[in-house]
Amino acid sequence: MEIGGLQKTTFIDYPGKIACTVFLVGCNFRCPWCYSSEIVLPDKITRQPKIIERDFFSFLDERKGILEGVVICGGEPTINPELPDFIKEIKKRGLQVKLDTNGSNPEMIKSLIKDNLIDYIAMDIKAPLNEKSYNSTAGTRVDVDKVKESVKIIKNSKIDYEFRTTVVPSIHDADKIREIAQDISGAKKYFIQNFRAEKNIDESFTKLEPYSQESLEKIKDSIAHHFDVCQLRY
Ligand code: SF4
Structure with a gap:
């Protein structure tokens, strides 16, 4: 497993x-x-320095009794076929696992849930669940049926979960965010995360103004009825 970074503690x-x-x-x-x-x-x-897998597991052993869980994010963790074995090693240490995913690999998500390898899943919803919106938002061709399948699997699972969208004003106008909310209506938790203009893949995005808190509050209030919990994250 190629590990490109480790945040040693997060609350x-x-x-x-x-x-x-x-x-x-x-x-x-x-x-x-x-x-x-x-x-x-x-x-x-x-060019990114890597962390050797053995060193990561030694770190977990050193933090035994302090850490309660491991968040696995990326990149996109589910593109790695060795992800289940990697999680098994974490689980052997008695830790809970949260997976962050873009939802492009429903087969992997389904199998991780079935094998009790994840305890919490956070799935990004990049755009309304149709091909045109997804392809223009995710910067590549996306099989939206797979993303929809992941939403279904997660909603019907017994594990704790959330959906979330990082909102960029030039991409996600209020109508688009409402469309997303409609598409995943009935989910337990949905978080709207404000975009940060910093070291973005497309450098022109570093000049964009994020949404004001007031605008996001208004959007959130207009979609909150679709979910048990609907909150903003900054
Ligand atoms: S924000 Fe998009 S490109 Fe970046 S890691 Fe997540 S899915 Fe991949």
Whole structure:
């Protein structure tokens, strides 16, 4: 498993748990606002220092009794066929696992849930669930049926989950966000995350103004009825 980064402690990435976050290398999307180009773009990946898997597991052993969970994010973790074995090694240490995913690999998500390998899943919803919107938003051709399948699997699962969208004003106007909310209506939790103009894959995005808190509050209020919990994240 290629590990491109490790945040040794986080109190916010795994709801209710003290966790670390491990960043796996590689992604099949190219969202222009992405903040993680060093582990997404192949030419940057080659220059990114890697963490050896053995060292990561030694780190977990050292933090035994302190850490409660591990957040696995990327890049896109589910493009790695060895992900289930990697998670099994984490689970052997008695830790809970949260997976962050773009939802492009429903088969992997289904099998991880079935094998009790994940305890929490956070799936990004990049755009309304149709091909035209997704392709123009995720920076590549996306099989939207797979994304829809992941939404269905997650909604019908027994594990805790959230959907979330990073909103960029030039991409996600209020109508688009309402369309997304409609598409995933009935989900337990939905978070609207404000875009940050920093080290974005498309450098022109570093000049964009994020939404004001007031605008996002208004949008959130107009969609909150679709969910049990609907909140903003900054
Ligand atoms: S935002 Fe996520 S899905 Fe999009 S390119 Fe970056 S890592 Fe991949």
